[in-house]
Amino acid sequence: MAEPLLQVSDLRTYFTTEEGVVRAVDGISFDMAPGERRGVVGESGCGKSVTAMSVMGLIEPPAGQIVTGELLYKGRDLLKLAEDEMQQIRGGQIAMIFQDPMTALNPVYTIGDQLSETIILHQKVSRREAKEIAAQALEDVQIPNPMRRLEDYPHQFSGGMRQRVMIAMGLSCNPDLLIADEPTTALDVTTQAQIMNLMLQLADDRDTAVMLITHDLGVVAGFCDTVQVMYAGTIVESGTAHEIFDDPQHPYTWGLLGSMTRLDDAKQHRLHSIAGAPPSLINLPGGCRFRPRCEFATELCRNVLPALRVGDAGHVVACHRADEFDLKTLAADGTSLEEVAS
Numbered sequence: 001m002a003e004p005l006l007q008v009s010d011l012r013t014y015f016t017t018e019e020g021v022v023r024a025v026d027g028i029s030f031d032m033a034p035g036e037r038r039g040v041v042g043e044s045g046c047g048k049s050v051t052a053m054s055v056m057g058l059i060e061p062p063a064g065q066i067v068t069g070e071l072l073y074k075g076r077d078l079l080k081l082a083e084d085e086m087q088q089i090r091g092g093q094i095a096m097i098f099q100d101p102m103t104a105l106n107p108v109y110t111i112g113d114q115l116s117e118t119i120i121l122h123q124k125v126s127r128r129e130a131k132e133i134a135a136q137a138l139e140d141v142q143i144p145n146p147m148r149r150l151e152d153y154p155h156q157f158s159g160g161m162r163q164r165v166m167i168a169m170g171l172s173c174n175p176d177l178l179i180a181d182e183p184t185t186a187l188d189v190t191t192q193a194q195i196m197n198l199m200l201q202l203a204d205d206r207d208t209a210v211m212l213i214t215h216d217l218g219v220v221a222g223f224c225d226t227v228q229v230m231y232a233g234t235i236v237e238s239g240t241a242h243e244i245f246d247d248p249q250h251p252y253t254w255g256l257l258g259s260m261t262r263l264d265d266a267k268q269h270r271l272h273s274i275a276g277a278p279p280s281l282i283n284l285p286g287g288c289r290f291r292p293r294c295e296f297a298t299e300l301c302r303n304v305l306p307a308l309r310v311g312d313a314g315h316v317v318a319c320h321r322a323d324e325f326d327l328k329t330l331a332a333d334g335t336s337l338e339e340v341a342s
Contacts, residue, residue: 011069026233039224092122101162112150137168239315
Protein backbone atom coordinates (compact mmCIF):
# COMPACT_ATOMS: atom_id res chain seq x y z
CA MET A 1 0.00 0.00 0.00
CA ALA A 2 1.39 3.43 -0.99
CA GLU A 3 2.61 5.80 1.69
CA PRO A 4 0.18 8.67 2.36
CA LEU A 5 0.85 11.82 0.36
CA LEU A 6 -0.62 14.02 3.11
CA GLN A 7 -1.10 13.16 6.78
CA VAL A 8 -3.06 15.58 8.95
CA SER A 9 -2.95 14.83 12.67
CA ASP A 10 -4.90 16.64 15.42
CA LEU A 11 -5.02 19.91 13.47
CA ARG A 12 -6.39 22.84 15.47
CA THR A 13 -6.63 26.26 13.82
CA TYR A 14 -8.08 29.08 15.92
CA PHE A 15 -8.82 32.75 15.29
CA THR A 16 -8.79 35.44 17.96
CA THR A 17 -11.64 37.97 17.74
CA GLU A 18 -13.10 40.63 20.02
CA GLU A 19 -15.88 38.21 20.97
CA GLY A 20 -13.51 35.36 21.80
CA VAL A 21 -11.54 32.51 20.23
CA VAL A 22 -13.08 30.93 17.14
CA ARG A 23 -12.20 27.23 17.04
CA ALA A 24 -12.53 26.97 13.26
CA VAL A 25 -10.74 23.61 12.98
CA ASP A 26 -10.67 21.71 16.23
CA GLY A 27 -8.72 18.47 16.23
CA ILE A 28 -9.12 16.81 12.84
CA SER A 29 -7.02 13.95 11.46
CA PHE A 30 -7.00 12.30 8.03
CA ASP A 31 -4.68 10.87 5.38
CA MET A 32 -4.66 11.34 1.62
CA ALA A 33 -3.08 8.85 -0.76
CA PRO A 34 -1.34 9.77 -4.03
CA GLY A 35 -3.92 10.28 -6.77
CA GLU A 36 -6.87 10.20 -4.33
CA ARG A 37 -9.99 12.28 -4.91
CA ARG A 38 -11.29 13.40 -1.50
CA GLY A 39 -14.50 15.34 -1.03
CA VAL A 40 -14.76 17.60 2.03
CA VAL A 41 -18.39 18.49 2.71
CA GLY A 42 -20.44 20.32 5.30
CA GLU A 43 -22.35 23.53 5.91
CA SER A 44 -20.76 26.96 5.63
CA GLY A 45 -18.49 27.69 8.58
CA CYS A 46 -17.74 24.04 9.40
CA GLY A 47 -14.00 24.41 8.80
CA LYS A 48 -13.60 23.13 5.23
CA SER A 49 -11.78 26.15 3.80
CA VAL A 50 -9.75 26.75 6.96
CA THR A 51 -8.48 23.17 6.67
CA ALA A 52 -7.30 23.94 3.13
CA MET A 53 -5.73 27.26 4.13
CA SER A 54 -3.91 25.51 6.96
CA VAL A 55 -2.42 22.94 4.57
CA MET A 56 -1.37 25.75 2.20
CA GLY A 57 0.30 27.70 5.02
CA LEU A 58 -2.00 30.69 4.51
CA ILE A 59 -3.15 31.20 8.10
CA GLU A 60 -1.88 34.63 9.12
CA PRO A 61 -0.97 35.35 12.75
CA PRO A 62 -1.66 36.89 15.13
CA ALA A 63 -5.41 36.72 14.42
CA GLY A 64 -5.17 33.21 13.01
CA GLN A 65 -2.94 30.50 14.42
CA ILE A 66 -2.41 26.76 14.12
CA VAL A 67 -2.18 25.98 17.82
CA THR A 68 -1.47 22.24 17.59
CA GLY A 69 -1.18 19.54 15.01
CA GLU A 70 1.05 17.97 12.40
CA LEU A 71 0.84 18.38 8.62
CA LEU A 72 3.08 15.80 6.99
CA TYR A 73 3.54 16.15 3.24
CA LYS A 74 5.68 13.30 1.90
CA GLY A 75 6.95 12.89 5.44
CA ARG A 76 7.91 16.56 5.96
CA ASP A 77 6.03 18.58 8.56
CA LEU A 78 4.80 21.69 6.74
CA LEU A 79 4.36 23.50 10.05
CA LYS A 80 8.11 23.35 10.71
CA LEU A 81 9.21 24.77 7.35
CA ALA A 82 10.52 28.29 6.93
CA GLU A 83 8.45 30.59 4.72
CA ASP A 84 10.89 30.37 1.80
CA GLU A 85 10.71 26.56 1.93
CA MET A 86 6.92 26.71 2.09
CA GLN A 87 6.85 28.99 -0.95
CA GLN A 88 8.62 26.31 -2.97
CA ILE A 89 5.92 23.79 -2.05
CA ARG A 90 2.95 26.17 -2.29
CA GLY A 91 1.85 26.42 -5.91
CA GLY A 92 4.45 23.94 -7.10
CA GLN A 93 3.84 20.69 -5.22
CA ILE A 94 0.56 21.68 -3.53
CA ALA A 95 -1.66 24.02 -5.56
CA MET A 96 -5.03 25.59 -4.77
CA ILE A 97 -7.96 26.77 -6.86
CA PHE A 98 -9.81 29.44 -4.93
CA GLN A 99 -13.56 29.92 -4.73
CA ASP A 100 -13.76 33.28 -6.53
CA PRO A 101 -11.34 33.63 -9.47
CA MET A 102 -12.14 37.34 -9.86
CA THR A 103 -10.60 38.08 -6.46
CA ALA A 104 -7.85 35.44 -6.79
CA LEU A 105 -6.61 36.93 -10.09
CA ASN A 106 -4.92 40.33 -10.00
CA PRO A 107 -6.98 42.70 -12.19
CA VAL A 108 -4.01 44.90 -13.19
CA TYR A 109 -1.81 42.12 -14.59
CA THR A 110 -2.39 40.09 -17.74
CA ILE A 111 -3.26 36.42 -17.51
CA GLY A 112 0.08 35.64 -19.14
CA ASP A 113 2.04 37.58 -16.51
CA GLN A 114 0.24 35.82 -13.67
CA LEU A 115 0.67 32.35 -15.14
CA SER A 116 4.31 32.98 -16.03
CA GLU A 117 5.14 34.21 -12.53
CA THR A 118 4.08 30.89 -11.01
CA ILE A 119 5.88 28.86 -13.68
CA ILE A 120 9.15 30.80 -13.38
CA LEU A 121 9.12 30.53 -9.58
CA HIS A 122 8.69 26.76 -9.49
CA GLN A 123 10.20 25.49 -12.74
CA LYS A 124 13.21 27.83 -13.00
CA VAL A 125 12.74 28.50 -16.72
CA SER A 126 13.24 31.62 -18.82
CA ARG A 127 10.40 34.08 -19.39
CA ARG A 128 10.07 32.91 -23.00
CA GLU A 129 9.80 29.26 -21.93
CA ALA A 130 7.33 30.23 -19.21
CA LYS A 131 5.14 31.95 -21.80
CA GLU A 132 5.12 28.80 -23.95
CA ILE A 133 4.22 26.64 -20.94
CA ALA A 134 1.47 29.13 -19.98
CA ALA A 135 0.01 29.03 -23.48
CA GLN A 136 0.02 25.22 -23.36
CA ALA A 137 -1.73 25.36 -19.97
CA LEU A 138 -4.50 27.52 -21.45
CA GLU A 139 -4.81 25.13 -24.37
CA ASP A 140 -5.08 22.21 -21.92
CA VAL A 141 -8.11 23.88 -20.29
CA GLN A 142 -9.67 24.43 -23.72
CA ILE A 143 -9.31 28.20 -23.99
CA PRO A 144 -9.22 29.14 -27.72
CA ASN A 145 -6.31 31.18 -29.12
CA PRO A 146 -4.20 30.64 -25.98
CA MET A 147 -1.15 32.64 -27.07
CA ARG A 148 -3.31 35.70 -27.79
CA ARG A 149 -5.40 35.32 -24.63
CA LEU A 150 -2.23 35.49 -22.53
CA GLU A 151 -2.25 39.23 -23.25
CA ASP A 152 -5.79 39.71 -21.90
CA TYR A 153 -6.78 40.82 -18.40
CA PRO A 154 -9.09 38.90 -16.02
CA HIS A 155 -12.09 41.15 -16.71
CA GLN A 156 -11.93 40.13 -20.39
CA PHE A 157 -12.79 36.53 -19.48
CA SER A 158 -16.20 35.14 -18.54
CA GLY A 159 -16.70 33.52 -15.12
CA GLY A 160 -16.26 30.03 -16.54
CA MET A 161 -13.17 31.06 -18.49
CA ARG A 162 -11.62 32.66 -15.39
CA GLN A 163 -12.13 29.42 -13.53
CA ARG A 164 -10.40 27.58 -16.38
CA VAL A 165 -7.49 30.00 -15.98
CA MET A 166 -7.35 29.13 -12.27
CA ILE A 167 -7.25 25.42 -13.15
CA ALA A 168 -4.48 26.09 -15.66
CA MET A 169 -2.54 28.03 -13.02
CA GLY A 170 -3.04 25.30 -10.43
CA LEU A 171 -1.92 22.48 -12.72
CA SER A 172 0.78 24.32 -14.69
CA CYS A 173 3.56 23.07 -12.39
CA ASN A 174 2.19 19.49 -12.20
CA PRO A 175 1.50 19.46 -8.42
CA ASP A 176 1.06 16.24 -6.47
CA LEU A 177 -1.95 17.70 -4.61
CA LEU A 178 -4.59 20.09 -5.92
CA ILE A 179 -6.98 21.70 -3.43
CA ALA A 180 -10.16 23.03 -5.07
CA ASP A 181 -12.24 25.26 -2.78
CA GLU A 182 -15.80 25.47 -4.14
CA PRO A 183 -14.45 25.70 -7.72
CA THR A 184 -17.88 25.98 -9.35
CA THR A 185 -19.50 28.60 -7.09
CA ALA A 186 -21.59 31.19 -9.01
CA LEU A 187 -21.39 29.25 -12.28
CA ASP A 188 -24.45 27.93 -14.11
CA VAL A 189 -25.14 24.19 -13.93
CA THR A 190 -23.86 23.40 -17.43
CA THR A 191 -20.60 25.31 -16.88
CA GLN A 192 -20.20 23.66 -13.46
CA ALA A 193 -20.26 20.22 -15.05
CA GLN A 194 -17.79 21.28 -17.74
CA ILE A 195 -15.37 22.74 -15.20
CA MET A 196 -15.53 19.70 -12.91
CA ASN A 197 -15.04 17.25 -15.77
CA LEU A 198 -12.14 19.27 -17.12
CA MET A 199 -10.38 19.70 -13.77
CA LEU A 200 -10.64 16.07 -12.79
CA GLN A 201 -9.69 14.76 -16.23
CA LEU A 202 -6.54 16.90 -16.19
CA ALA A 203 -5.78 15.76 -12.63
CA ASP A 204 -6.18 12.13 -13.71
CA ASP A 205 -3.86 12.64 -16.66
CA ARG A 206 -1.20 13.97 -14.25
CA ASP A 207 -1.98 11.52 -11.42
CA THR A 208 -2.67 14.52 -9.17
CA ALA A 209 -4.52 14.02 -5.89
CA VAL A 210 -7.53 16.32 -5.48
CA MET A 211 -9.10 17.66 -2.29
CA LEU A 212 -12.50 18.97 -3.39
CA ILE A 213 -14.16 21.32 -0.90
CA THR A 214 -17.84 21.73 -1.64
CA HIS A 215 -21.36 21.76 -0.25
CA ASP A 216 -22.66 20.02 -3.40
CA LEU A 217 -23.07 16.33 -2.59
CA GLY A 218 -24.05 15.61 -6.19
CA VAL A 219 -20.61 16.74 -7.35
CA VAL A 220 -18.96 14.63 -4.65
CA ALA A 221 -20.96 11.54 -5.65
CA GLY A 222 -19.85 11.86 -9.25
CA PHE A 223 -16.18 12.61 -8.77
CA CYS A 224 -14.77 11.58 -5.37
CA ASP A 225 -13.27 8.33 -4.09
CA THR A 226 -13.45 9.27 -0.42
CA VAL A 227 -15.55 11.74 1.59
CA GLN A 228 -15.10 13.46 4.93
CA VAL A 229 -18.09 15.17 6.50
CA MET A 230 -17.26 18.14 8.73
CA TYR A 231 -19.39 19.83 11.37
CA ALA A 232 -18.44 22.66 13.75
CA GLY A 233 -14.70 22.30 13.14
CA THR A 234 -14.57 18.51 13.46
CA ILE A 235 -14.90 15.44 11.24
CA VAL A 236 -18.08 13.56 12.14
CA GLU A 237 -17.84 10.86 9.48
CA SER A 238 -15.48 9.75 6.73
CA GLY A 239 -15.11 6.79 4.40
CA THR A 240 -15.34 5.82 0.79
CA ALA A 241 -17.94 7.59 -1.32
CA HIS A 242 -19.83 4.29 -1.54
CA GLU A 243 -19.93 3.96 2.26
CA ILE A 244 -21.01 7.55 2.87
CA PHE A 245 -23.78 7.58 0.26
CA ASP A 246 -25.04 4.00 0.67
CA ASP A 247 -24.48 3.45 4.40
CA PRO A 248 -24.42 6.78 6.29
CA GLN A 249 -23.74 6.31 10.00
CA HIS A 250 -24.09 9.84 11.40
CA PRO A 251 -27.45 11.68 11.67
CA TYR A 252 -25.84 14.81 10.23
CA THR A 253 -24.68 12.89 7.14
CA TRP A 254 -28.16 11.41 6.81
CA GLY A 255 -29.62 14.92 7.04
CA LEU A 256 -27.34 16.22 4.30
CA LEU A 257 -28.22 13.32 2.04
CA GLY A 258 -31.91 13.71 2.85
CA SER A 259 -31.82 17.30 1.61
CA MET A 260 -30.76 16.20 -1.89
CA THR A 261 -33.23 15.82 -4.73
CA ARG A 262 -33.00 12.66 -6.82
CA LEU A 263 -34.04 12.19 -10.43
CA ASP A 264 -34.92 8.54 -9.76
CA ASP A 265 -37.11 9.33 -6.75
CA ALA A 266 -40.30 7.63 -7.92
CA LYS A 267 -41.93 7.91 -4.49
CA GLN A 268 -41.60 11.71 -4.45
CA HIS A 269 -40.24 11.69 -0.90
CA ARG A 270 -40.38 14.86 1.13
CA LEU A 271 -36.99 16.52 1.37
CA HIS A 272 -35.54 16.35 4.86
CA SER A 273 -34.27 19.52 6.52
CA ILE A 274 -31.93 19.73 9.50
CA ALA A 275 -33.53 21.80 12.23
CA GLY A 276 -31.71 24.74 13.79
CA ALA A 277 -28.34 26.18 12.83
CA PRO A 278 -24.69 25.25 13.44
CA PRO A 279 -23.37 26.33 16.85
CA SER A 280 -21.15 29.32 17.49
CA LEU A 281 -17.51 28.27 17.23
CA ILE A 282 -16.80 30.62 20.13
CA ASN A 283 -19.39 29.10 22.49
CA LEU A 284 -19.59 25.43 21.55
CA PRO A 285 -22.20 23.22 23.26
CA GLY A 286 -21.08 20.56 25.69
CA GLY A 287 -20.90 16.95 24.57
CA CYS A 288 -21.71 16.25 20.94
CA ARG A 289 -21.66 19.44 18.89
CA PHE A 290 -24.54 18.24 16.73
CA ARG A 291 -26.65 17.38 19.77
CA PRO A 292 -28.83 20.58 19.81
CA ARG A 293 -30.04 19.72 16.28
CA CYS A 294 -30.20 15.93 16.60
CA GLU A 295 -33.44 14.05 17.22
CA PHE A 296 -31.49 11.03 18.49
CA ALA A 297 -29.68 12.94 21.27
CA THR A 298 -29.58 11.43 24.77
CA GLU A 299 -28.09 12.51 28.09
CA LEU A 300 -24.84 10.83 27.06
CA CYS A 301 -24.71 13.04 23.96
CA ARG A 302 -25.20 16.10 26.16
CA ASN A 303 -22.26 15.30 28.40
CA VAL A 304 -19.68 13.37 26.36
CA LEU A 305 -18.06 14.36 23.06
CA PRO A 306 -18.14 11.22 20.88
CA ALA A 307 -14.80 9.98 19.59
CA LEU A 308 -14.30 8.79 16.03
CA ARG A 309 -14.90 5.06 15.87
CA VAL A 310 -13.27 3.03 13.11
CA GLY A 311 -15.53 0.55 11.32
CA ASP A 312 -15.08 -1.66 8.28
CA ALA A 313 -12.49 -0.60 5.68
CA GLY A 314 -11.65 2.60 7.53
CA HIS A 315 -15.23 3.98 7.67
CA VAL A 316 -15.20 6.19 10.77
CA VAL A 317 -18.02 7.98 12.58
CA ALA A 318 -18.33 10.17 15.70
CA CYS A 319 -21.75 9.28 17.13
CA HIS A 320 -22.72 7.50 20.35
CA ARG A 321 -25.75 5.89 18.69
CA ALA A 322 -24.37 5.08 15.25
CA ASP A 323 -24.94 1.33 15.70
CA GLU A 324 -28.57 1.66 16.79
CA PHE A 325 -30.24 2.69 13.50
CA ASP A 326 -29.93 1.51 9.91
CA LEU A 327 -29.93 4.90 8.21
CA LYS A 328 -29.56 3.33 4.76
CA THR A 329 -32.86 1.46 5.18
CA LEU A 330 -34.56 4.54 6.59
CA ALA A 331 -33.44 6.65 3.65
CA ALA A 332 -34.66 4.04 1.17
CA ASP A 333 -38.04 3.82 2.90
CA GLY A 334 -38.41 7.58 3.14
CA THR A 335 -38.65 7.34 6.92
CA SER A 336 -38.02 10.66 8.65
CA LEU A 337 -35.79 11.12 11.66
CA GLU A 338 -38.83 12.31 13.58
CA GLU A 339 -40.53 8.93 13.00
CA VAL A 340 -37.43 7.04 14.09
CA ALA A 341 -36.93 9.14 17.20
CA SER A 342 -40.49 8.54 18.25
